[in-house]
Amino acid sequence: MGYKTVIGLEIHAELSTETKMFCSCTNAFGGEANTHCCPVCMGLPGALPVLNKKAVEYAIKAGIAFNTKINTKTRMDRKNYFYADLVKGYQISQDTIPLCGEGYTEIEIEEGTKRVNLQRIHIEEDTGKLTHTMDGDTLIDYNRAGVPLIEIVTKPDMNTPEEARLFLEKLRATLKYIEVSDVKMEEGSLRCDVNINVVDTETGLKTNITEIKNLNSFRGAVKAMEYEEKRHIDTLKQGQNTLKETRRWDEVKGETISMREKGDTADYRFAADGDLAAIEIPEEWVNEIRNSMPELPHHKKERFVKEYALSEYDAGVLTASKALAMFFEDTVKLLDDPKLVSNWVMGDVLRRLKDDDVEIEDTKLSPKDLSQLIALVKSEKINNNTGKKVLKEIFDTGKDPETIVKEKGLIQISDESQVREIVEKVLEDNKQSIEDYKSGKDRALGFLVGQVMKISRGKANPQLANKMILDIIKEKY
């Protein structure tokens, strides 16, 4: 018995333009309630929308990044519905002719490269923000009303929650790379809805599609999909079917909850918005935008493999974030040893970023610091372990490595006579370990090196200590 999960995603991303989509109100996040509002975005009678050129340009950039066909003739449509987050009783969106048509992107799954096809990318305005109070009221802030959005709709090409996560990661990295959106889920500049159902591969029976809304983190999205996947399979196993409905993810309960059945499918009565004329996108403009596109993650990855002789995997990790890729390249400019820099970045630096849940640009570590630190280790002024401690100190205090090493007296002892003195003392005090080593217990050697490091307070050069222990045992014992 096998089941195949089918997942499609709809992602809304706020475009990081200076102004709103159809008026010159600021598109800054937050601000005091209802202070970024004007007759246009408040839908006051007689106000006329004028399309923001930058918003169209950003959407085209996204379209190019996802290999879509740019429709050079398009238009805006009205999507009619009544809800308090909408001032006009309709949202200005796109229906039959989206700005960007079909496209695709690729994700790296265990079995290799997988293509995820896009249905479309269209432009639309965001709605106001509702806050439900404890007193049973709803407060409305229209600062967000009219903020430019792109809606990216995939085909149902993902078959596991993990594939959906990889796609979302790819999408976020790409939008960040081309600098068209802040893609911060916690600030709501990236929002994701999921369509999911399950097919019994033997009988061909399918469950009805569930739409999951209110997902405000990638982790939440994955958990919600895993939950739904199981719920759909269980339903099929019981010989039943799921309802075609919208559910929301409840982070606290760790389950999805039914919002409304889709039986009364919303009828949005789309119609061309007569306040806005036809939109024509000159070919030359699209070409201009295409030529001004920054290097995309997968191109950067290929270049890293060639230029720095890194493995596919390492190059993939380093280019997953634009800031991290830049940090790596800036460090290599200062210290021409890509493999070594990559090891440090992929190891201790990334671990720290993960532990603190921050991006490299939000830390106190600069490429200059890291290059200095690696140089200190490379020239054996400090040993590898001390290097790790210094790195932690830089993250904590922002001091440069030379200063930290000086202040803490961490310079490695590579002076043979000094190390010899310590080694001789350690051997004298640990005769049993020498016997153990001689009788074939290699671990005893590690213990002896450890003792040398301990007495030197981590400053001895461990390779030197190791060699010296062997030499002296041979000579004396």
Place this chain on the structure above:
Amino acid sequence: MVTKEQIQQIASLCKLKYTEGEIDEFAKNFSQVLGYMEKLKEVDADNVEPLYFISDHVQRFREDVVGESLQREDVVKNTTEEQFGYFKILRIVE
């Protein structure tokens, strides 16, 4: 033929209420209008470029430069209830 039920459905989507008599009238008128539209199907449009917008005007764009917004007092001036600068309404949950 447009049915009374269809008219009722459209009216409810628009949050409009009509009397039985009005709905009958609408159903009749709508059917007539759609009947005229049926006539268009008789035209041979094989060699005509599809229309994607009603008028010939082409959208001009606005440069992305921040201008002035309204004062908040003016934004919330016409609402029946305001709190902390927000529009306040009875709680709604979708």
